[in-house]
Amino acid sequence: MGSLKKLVFLIVWACFIGYQVPAQSNIDSLRTLLTVTQNDTVYVDILNQLSKACRWNQITDAIDYAVKAEKISQTINYQQGLALAFHNLGVLYADKGNNELALEYYGKSLRIQRIMNNPKAMAHLYDNMGLIYRRQQDFEKALEYHNQSLKLKKDLNDTIGIAYSYENIGLIFSEQGKFDKALIHYYNSLRLKESLNDKYGMANSFGNIGVIYLKIESYDQSQVNLERALMLFQEIGNKTGIAECQLYLSDIYQNQKNYPKAIDALEQCLAINNEKGNIKGLADAYLKLGNVNILRGRSYLSHDFYLKSLDYYQRIEDLKGVAEARLALAQYYIHQGDFETAKMQLKTTLSLLKTIYAPDLELKTTKLLVSIFQREGNYFKTTELLNQALIITDSLNKLNLEKEVTQIQLQYEFDKKILQKEFEDIRTKLETEQRIKRVSLVRNITLLAFLLLSVLACIIYLKSKKMNRQNKVLEHQQQLIGQQLVELKTQKEQLQIANHTKDKFIAIIGHDLRNPFNAINSFVSLVMEHPNGYNEELVKKYLLLIKDAGANAQSLLENLLEWAKAQSGELIARKERVVLNSILRGNVILIKEMAEQKGIRLIEELEDDPMVIIDKNMINAVIRNLLSNALKFTPAGGTIWVRTQIKGHEVKIVIQDTGVGISPGQLGILFDPGSVKKGIGGIASSGLGLILCKDFLEKHQQELRLESTLDVGTTFWFYLPITEVHEHH
Known part of the structure; x- marks a missing residue:
């Protein structure tokens, strides 16, 4: 891709597809220039270029170049170079999944660009910060930053920038599950790109639209749009885009149970990413290859694919990717009955997830560990992990409260029942142990006394812990009830407004219906009062008027019935x-x-x-x-x-x-x-x-x-x- 403008959008689709990995010869040329440059500002500019060039396959070198550019820029007071160095560091730490550090560097760059009054660079930074908040599922802040970017681009009359802002906002609505709004923004973006004949941008939009339909399991529509994107990328010769399309199409083929076609798509993806040196793309493709082979009953192939995926994710320090690959390996070992190796992988994954924000992966990992410890009979560890699972579940529930209140309650009740069952199992087990020990009371009364005291202490501890947890649950439920009361009050006000609107609307509909029927009655009465008093031409005229009035009444009634169905939610578009x-x-x-x-x-x-x-x-x-x-x-x-x-x-x-x-x-x-x-x-x-x-x-x-x-x-x-x-x- 090469230019800063496209680099900073960082949207899931555009960032991955649009980036063309620089050739090693280009990196070597920049390093040669670095050794002969005498001018400090030029030296900083070359360092920043090297940082961008090494982003995908030499991320450690990329960070070193950016840090060096930062230090020299501060020494010589070169503000433009310093702003770009901060920007590059934000991008690199975002790639590594370190969101807090990425936001810190973006903020530093933004402050400098504001002082320099550079609205174009500010718009790019707002987009990048919006992406970080979207990753953290803080959708309100993400929308705020993308809308600030959109406003700046409209002031600059930057049509292509506006199109990509629509795309960023569409991605937020997509993750919120508001797929209708996401599609409207994607189509708005597509129209702007079509007006500019931006085939690369059009391909991105078709790809995003295809991903939306994939999420709502409309596989035919998804396939149509992804194939359009693939055709455009093939037309402009963008191999990286072709690879990404094949990656998503493999999910559709997998759903269709067309496993040979899914594997063929992933092998094409691997070939392109290998040629381009795109390590992230290779890691993603190997992970999906492992999953497909599990489904087709060839799990013996999956192990090597998962290991390759893990190796590539570790090379680029993609912590979330590393966690996904280790989780897949753990599931493979569980499937093979190797629970000890699976447990080792899961523990490593859980430790890794503590350093990044990925609650969904942390919850999956915790639940798998619970199943293994249950199998081993390690009830203390099981209880500890179940408590962690409850905390993670509660965190996820808070993030999705507005759209999944019912789901949260069901999940909470489910987890609560699991805990109750586990405690009941522990209690039953302890009672059994006590009965056994009472039988041997005569032989070893000292040992029995010690065991009874231990059991008593354990029971007191468990009850105290249970009461604390129940108090927290009650507090959480009270908060939910308070939020629901506020929502009910808002809904009551909305219903009052809707009822008032309905009354006015019914009065107007009654008036509309009365007019044609009054006309029909009037003309019929005229003819009946003087059956022989009108000539044939006049009677024909009255009949035509009666026909028009009846047709108007029928049309109004048909529209009224269709509108009523639409308002009640019964009418669904069947395409x-x-x-x-x-x-x-x-x-x-x-x-x-x-x-x-x-x-x-x-x-x-x-x-x-x-x-x-x-x-x-x-x-x-x-x-x-x-x-x-x-x-x-x-x-x-x-x-x-x-x-x-x-x-x-x-x-x-x-x-x-x-x-x-x-x-x-x-x-x-x-x-x-x-x-x-x-x-x-x-x-x-x-x-x-x-x-x-x-x-x-x-x-x-x-x-x-x-x-x-x-x-x-x-x-x-x-x-x-x-x-x-x-x-x-």
Whole structure:
């Protein structure tokens, strides 16, 4: 990758894929320059370049170069070189998993860049600090720093930087489990990159989108997006990107139980990373190869792969990677029945995890050790580790409280029952031992007295410890109850607002329904009062008016039912592959006769048939409502256009009319269900059809947009992602 701008983004996907490991010849050239340079500032610049060049496969040298650059910069008061040295040290310690030290160096660099008024470098540092907080699962702080970075980039009009900020924010939402929001940010990032024809950036976005679908187990969608990313990386010749795509695709093949294909993908990944000298990539691929071979029943191969993975992680001092590899080895030894070796690996892993922040791995390791000590009958060690597991579980629960309250309670109760069972087992065992000892009382009364005193002391200690733990549990439960009361109060206030909005909305719906039925009653009454008093032409006119009023009432009722389903959560987007133009033409045919009766021209401008993955019924309802509104508010002699425009991997659908338009005051409340909209003649309307269109498009992670000028006309449009395009003949 080579440039500082891309280096500092440090997002999971972009950082790994985009980085091109410098050739050894380049490092040697820089070292040669270092020996002949006389100028101090140039010397510092070369040291900083060497620090970046050695980042991936010579991390110890990289840190040494950065520290040397820091010391010389301070001596000669070279602030720019000092800021870059601090920045490099932050990146290197972040790679090693030392988050606190990384934040300290980023903060030092940021203070210098603020004094030098360098907003571009400040934006990069905010992104890096946001990544650290995301790793620590402090999502609120992570969002705060990425939003500060985004603001600076918007001030600088840095389009590519804005795109990558959207991607960083998407990663946070992804880890929070807010996958809809993550996808919206990824798609926003993708559109900006497509506008710049940034194929490398587009590949990153498709990769991130693919990873989201992989997390929600939508494997078909994940595969489509990862293969798009792979195709772009192949087109631009980015081998590191190709390797990362193959790494994720192997997870999909593994889920499909296509183990040969998964292994083939990982072997391609290994070949590229070996060529590039990407030690981190080699470690990741060997770890996954070990897992795949366990699943395919060839565990004898997994052992060597796990050892290679461990060796590579140790070379680059990736502590979390080392812990994952040792944990995998321990699971392998347990599977082989070698519990002693497994225990040794788990103890080493647990000691290592004390130095980094990885509570999920620490919990897995602790639970495996518990199972081994249970097997050995070491109840004291089992109890000690179970207490540690409870502490770790409590820590994880606090981090995920907002999204997994129910899960936390279930996990807590489960762990509590395990502890109770363990204590019951210990109590039963002690009672058994006491009975045995009482039988031998006559033979050795002194030994019996000693044992009884020991047992009594143990019981007192256990009870005291149990009471302390129960007190902590009660305090935690009281805190949870307090938080739940606050949440209930907030929900009560929200429900009161929602009920008020509902009452207003029902009143407007009643008015909308009353108008067409009043019209029907009026026209029918006129005809019935004077059955022979009207000529055939007038009767035909009244019948057409009655038909229009009935159609309006039916359309309103259908929209009301669909909206009610959407609000109750019963309506779920069930997506399928559909040819978009068939839906558009079907709806045009439905209104064509009514348009001709009103003297309105209906024009189709559809590009080649795009294939989209959508809920057919929802999108059909969106197009039907937009066309119905255009027909309703376009006077005789007007025109309605239905257009599609293919833009990259999306299709833009446009409904345009030359109708009465919408005033600026009505535009602001157009999608508010609790507000009154004014139709033709000032008649109150709920605008339910447009609200329904907005809800349905949001279920496709899209939004409805419009432009309108009073007395000129209105244009509605929205986007849909496409999978392929069929040429129209």
